[in-house]
Amino acid sequence: MGRMQDKVAFITGGASGMGEMMVKLFTAEGAKVVAADINTDALKAKWDGVENVDYVKLNVTDADNWAEAVKTAADKFGKLDILINCAGISTEKGMEDITLADWQRLHDINGFGTYAGMRAVVPYMKEAGQGSIVNISSYTALVGMGYNPYSASKGSVRAISRAAAAEFGKDGIRVNAVFPGVIQTPMVANLESSKAALEGLIRMTPLARLGQPEDVGNAVMFLASDEASYITGAELVIDGGFSAR
Ligand SMILES: NC(=O)c1ccc[n+]([C@@H]2O[C@H](COP(=O)([O-])OP(=O)(O)OC[C@H]3O[C@@H](n4cnc5c(N)ncnc54)[C@H](O)[C@@H]3O)[C@@H](O)[C@H]2O)c1
Numbered sequence: 683m684g685r686m687q688d689k690v691a692f693i694t695g696g697a698s699g700m701g702e703m704m705v706k707l708f709t710a711e712g713a714k715v716v717a718a719d720i721n722t723d724a725l726k727a728k729w730d731g732v733e734n735v736d737y738v739k740l741n742v743t744d745a746d747n748w749a750e751a752v753k754t755a756a757d758k759f760g761k762l763d764i765l766i767n768c769a770g771i772s773t774e775k776g777m778e779d780i781t782l783a784d785w786q787r788l789h790d791i792n793g794f795g796t797y798a799g800m801r802a803v804v805p806y807m808k809e810a811g812q813g814s815i816v817n818i819s820s821y822t823a824l825v826g827m828g829y830n831p832y833s834a835s836k837g838s839v840r841a842i843s844r845a846a847a848a849e850f851g852k853d854g855i856r857v858n859a860v861f862p863g864v865i866q867t868p869m870v871a872n873l874e875s876s877k878a879a880l881e882g883l884i885r886m887t888p889l890a891r892l893g894q895p896e897d898v899g900n901a902v903m904f905l906a907s908d909e910a911s912y913i914t915g916a917e918l919v920i921d922g923g924f925s926a927r
Contacts, residue, residue, distance in 0.1 A: 683712065684710070684711035684712025684713070685711040685712070685903070685907050685909065686708050686711035686712050686713035686903065686906075686907060687711070687712035687713075688712065688713075689708070689712070689713040689714070689763045689764055689906075689907075690713065690714050690715075690716075690755070690756075690759040690760075690761050690762055690763050690764070691708050691713050691714070691715045691716070691763065691764035691765075691766065691906065692715075692716045692718060692751075692752065692755050692762060692764065692765050692766070692803065693705055693708070693715055693716070693717055693718065693766040693768060694718045694719065694740060694742055694766065694767055694768050694769035694795070694799060695718075695719060695768035695769035695770060695818075696715070696716075696717025696718055696719050696725065696729075696737065696768070697717065697719035697721045697724035697725045697728060697729075697737075698719070698721070698724060698867065698868050698869075699865070699867030699868055699869055699895055700768055700818065700862070700865060700867055700895045700898050700899060700902075701717070701719070701766070701768035701769065702717075702728060702895070703895035703896055703898075703899040704766055704768065704898075704899045704902055704903070705717045705729070705735055706899075707896065707899045707900065707903050708764075708903060708906075709732075709733070709734045709735055711903065713734070713764075714734050714735075714736075714759050715734065715735050715736070716735075716736045716737065716738055716751075716754075716755040716758075716759075717729050717735055717736070717737040717738075718737070718738050718739075718740035718742075718751055718769070719737070719739070719740065719769065720739065720740065720741050720742070720769070722739045725737040725738075725739070736755070736758060736759075738751045738754060738755065739751075740769075742767075742769045742791060742794075742795030742796075742798060742799060743790040743791055743794060743795055743798070744798075745798045745801070745802070748798050748799060748801075748802040749802055751802075752802040752803055752806065756806050761806070761810060762803055762806045762807065762810075762813070763807075763810075763812070763813060763814065764813070764814050764815070764816075764906045765799055765800065765803045765813070765814075765815045765816075766815075766816050766817075766818070766902060766906065767795065767796040767799045767800070767815070767816070767817045767818060767839075768818045768902075769791065769795060770791060770792045770795075770818065770869075771787070771788060771791050771792065771869075772829070772832050772869055772873065773788060773829070773831060773832055774829060774832075774873055775829075775831065776828055776829065776830055776831075777830040777831070780830075780831045784831065785831050788831050788832060788834075788835040789834070789835050789838065791835075792832075792835035792836060792838070792839060793835050793838035793839060793842070796817050796838075796839050796842060796843075797842050799815075800815055800817075800842070800846050800857070803815070804850060804853075804855065807850075807853065807854070807855045808850075808853045808855070810854075811853070811854045812854040812855070813850075813853075813854065813855040813856070814855070814856045814857075814858075814905070814906045814907075814910075815843075815846070815855065815856065815857045815858070816857075816858050816859070816860060816902045816905045816906050817839050817842075817843045817857070817858070817859045817860075818839070818859075818860055818862065818898075818902075819836045819837075819839040819840045819843070819859045819860065819861050819917075820832070820833070820836040820839075820861060820862060821861050821862065821863045821864075821919060821921045821924060821925050822836055823836035823837040823839070823840045823861060824840075824861055824919065824925050825924075825925045839859060840859055840861075840917065843857050843858065843859035843915070843917075844857075844859075844915050844917075847914040847915030848915065851914055851915075856905075856910070856911075856913065856914035857914055857915065858905045858910070858913060858914060858915070858916045858917075858918065859916070859917050859918070860898060860901055860902055860905065860917075860918045860919075860920055861917060861918065861919045861920065861921065861925075862893060862897075862898045862920050862921065863887065863892075863893050863919075863920065863921025863922055863924045863925070864880065864883055864892050864893060864921075864924075865892065865893040865894065865895060865897070865898055866892050866893065866894055866895070867895055870892075880892065883924070886924060886927065887921070887922040887923060887924045888922060888923030888924070888926065888927070889922035889923055890922070891922060892922075893920060893921065893922060897920055898920050901918055901920050905918065
């Protein structure tokens with residue numbers, strides 16, 4: 683029997699990178715998964731006809747869209763055990779370059795999107811008396827990397843995760859956050875960072891490599907699963923030791 687047997691998981695950002703990997707890992711361990719993303723073409727291309735995967739268009743900044751998507755998932759599978767808030771955007775712009783519109787968009791998607799997701803699933807989890815939420819923050823919320831506006835949006839994810847863990851523990855809902863380092867996904871490939879910058883990062887990483895989506899996916903799966911039944915409010919750094927230095 684798989685580690686996620688009979689679990690129903692809703693995973694945002696499920697069309698690319700880490701979210702896509704989580705859909706694969708969770709279903710391989712027996713879960714039924716709803717992959718949610720704003721990119722419907724990618725959802726369709728990746729998940730059409732794949733067993734135990736359903737997909738739904740979701741803009742995480744839209745609270746009404748969240749309510750509909752979560753209801754569709756719960757109606758279809760009869761319950762909702764797990765939410766993974768993985769959808770996100772990044773920018774390399776620093777404090778002096780960013781516009782107010784850039785700031786707003788980052789915080790809408792990364793911060794509000796995570797909050798809106800938790801708010802949408804909590805009623806279902808409360809009714810069931812159990813649930814597990816894992817939010818994807820970033821190592822940039824913990825160390826000064828010069829990506830001020832992105833760091834701030836991921837700091838918001840960190841803070842609301844702890845607050846939600848404290849608020850909903852009594853309802854049997856666990857909330858944890860993970861802090862990936864640089865992970866090789868389309869997000870990183872799309873950044874303008876030069877090869878030299880990434881090589882510099884690798885030199886400063888004790889495990890001397892970039893992370894892979896499965897490095898994060900496996901850790902998230904542990905936190906989401908019943909194996910982590912006494913873990914809530916935890917902050918798990920998955921960065922090859924970068925921030926330990
Ligand atoms: N790759 C890294 O190095 C890294 C490091 C730390 C944290 N993270 C975080 O991990 C998460 C996943 O990143 P990734 O590297 O897999 O990126 P990715 O770009 O491969 O995937 C992100 C997904 O989020 C979706 N998305 C964007 N805006 C959305 C919206 N408004 N509504 C719904 N979906 C939306 C995109 O369509 C995409 O499929 C993000 O939250 C990111 O900030 C990434």
